[in-house]
Amino acid sequence: MIYRIEHLTQYAYGSPVGLSFQIAHLHPRDDEEQTCLSHSLTVDPSPEHIDEGQDYFGNKLARFELISPHAKLAITATSEVDVRREPNTPAESEKWEDVRQYFAETRWGQDADSAAAEFLFPSPLVPHTPSLREYASTSFVPDAQIAEAALDLMTRIHEDFEFDSTATHVTTSIETVLEIRRGVCQDFAHLMIGCLRALGLPARYVSGYLLTQPPPGQPRLVGADASHAWVALYIPSHGWLALDPTNNIVPGDKHVMLAWGRDFSDVSPLRGVILGGGEHEVEVGVTVTPIASQEQDEVDVSD
Numbered sequence: 001m002i003y004r005i006e007h008l009t010q011y012a013y014g015s016p017v018g019l020s021f022q023i024a025h026l027h028p029r030d031d032e033e034q035t036c037l038s039h040s041l042t043v044d045p046s047p048e049h050i051d052e053g054q055d056y057f058g059n060k061l062a063r064f065e066l067i068s069p070h071a072k073l074a075i076t077a078t079s080e081v082d083v084r085r086e087p088n089t090p091a092e093s094e095k096w097e098d099v100r101q102y103f104a105e106t107r108w109g110q111d112a113d114s115a116a117a118e119f120l121f122p123s124p125l126v127p128h129t130p131s132l133r134e135y136a137s138t139s140f141v142p143d144a145q146i147a148e149a150a151l152d153l154m155t156r157i158h159e160d161f162e163f164d165s166t167a168t169h170v171t172t173s174i175e176t177v178l179e180i181r182r183g184v185c186q187d188f189a190h191l192m193i194g195c196l197r198a199l200g201l202p203a204r205y206v207s208g209y210l211l212t213q214p215p216p217g218q219p220r221l222v223g224a225d226a227s228h229a230w231v232a233l234y235i236p237s238h239g240w241l242a243l244d245p246t247n248n249i250v251p252g253d254k255h256v257m258l259a260w261g262r263d264f265s266d267v268s269p270l271r272g273v274i275l276g277g278g279e280h281e282v283e284v285g286v287t288v289t290p291i292a293s294q295e296q297d298e299v300d301v302s303d
Helices: 096-104 112-120 130-137 146-160 174-180 185-198 294-302
Strands: 002-024 034-044 049-054 060-066 070-083 203-210 228-235 239-243 255-261 270-276 280-290
Touching: 002 203, 034 060, 070 255, 096 112, 096 146, 112 228, 130 174, 130 185, 146 185, 146 228, 146 239, 174 185, 185 203, 185 228, 203 280, 228 255
Parallel strands: none
Antiparallel strands: 002 060, 002 070, 002 270, 002 280, 034 070, 049 060, 203 228, 203 255, 228 239
């Protein structure tokens, strides 16, 4: 599938902002499962300059600075992405205790496994706590295959927690989410990552988007019309296994990857520092639209 993605963020400030420095993670990644065909970033008012680069994890980012007073700020990211991702769950996988032992003995180097080991440790929004390990232990019973246990954990989070966009905010702790059993995709991703890391398994946070309007007859996924988040667990015999606890699915071609990191704080779509502004309001809107080629139309008709 080829998608056109429009991500609009608008700030309205109570008083003029005299200086604004922002970092944007709004450029979709390239890998073997997707290719960013085009990308543009528009900022209004226009910044003095925009610098593009990469962060530690290889995510593309843009830095821009505004030094003229402004009461509003609008950032629009427009991308076209070719997504070839298919749900890929291993039929068999190693025991989770063997994976834990493997990473406990991994030496740091340049290979994929040692790079994955970076995602074993606590991060700013995902601490190690006994309660996370206890919650995970129901799925990760002795001698369970790691993929099977991870899928069970994903399903339990989906069933035990209710999606509620008003229950939490960006800084809500995992412990609070575990207590109130409500939250949004960011919370559920953090919760699952925390459970996996508490067991000594490497897991990373993935930000991205979902298809806004699904094909006829298919349910609309929770988290569309906004940035989405899911989890990736590293299995030595398989590689990274993507898991979406919000929707209880293994991501496929309806998921568009934006960036990955240890948690949300590494890949926030926009973050920065302003001088002035007072109270402010922010509105975010995301539209993900399939771009159907003639070949795709013919396939749809024949089906």
